[in-house]
Amino acid sequence: MNQFDASDGNCDHVQCAVCEKVITGGKWFARLKHGEWMLALCCPLCTEAFESKPDAYVRRIESLAYMQSCRGSALDLPLP
Numbered sequence: 001m002n003q004f005d006a007s008d009g010n011c012d013h014v015q016c017a018v019c020e021k022v023i024t025g026g027k028w029f030a031r032l033k034h035g036e037w038m039l040a041l042c043c044p045l046c047t048e049a050f051e052s053k054p055d056a057y058v059r060r061i062e063s064l065a066y067m068q069s070c071r072g073s074a075l076d077l078p079l080p
């Protein structure tokens with residue numbers, strides 16, 4: 001599961017889509033659906049920032065998620 005994915009309303013650990021602050025216990029300020037993503041925002045300022053340019057933030061999150069999945073699979077590669 002991605003650390004920005006707030007699609008599970010009971011998830012107790014998710015990061016703010018804007019400032020990457022960790023939000024625990026479902027205490028987000030808002031959740032927003034954007035394309036495939038359900039994202040959590042920690043405060044009104046982050047929500048405003050996200051809504052002003054959602055595509056930029058979603059692109060950043062997608063590249064972070066992609067880098068993480070690459071790193072994960074790289075660890076599984078056998079040593080040369």
Ligand SMILES: [Zn+2]
Pocket residue numbers: 016017018019020021041042043046
């Ligand atoms: Zn935030």
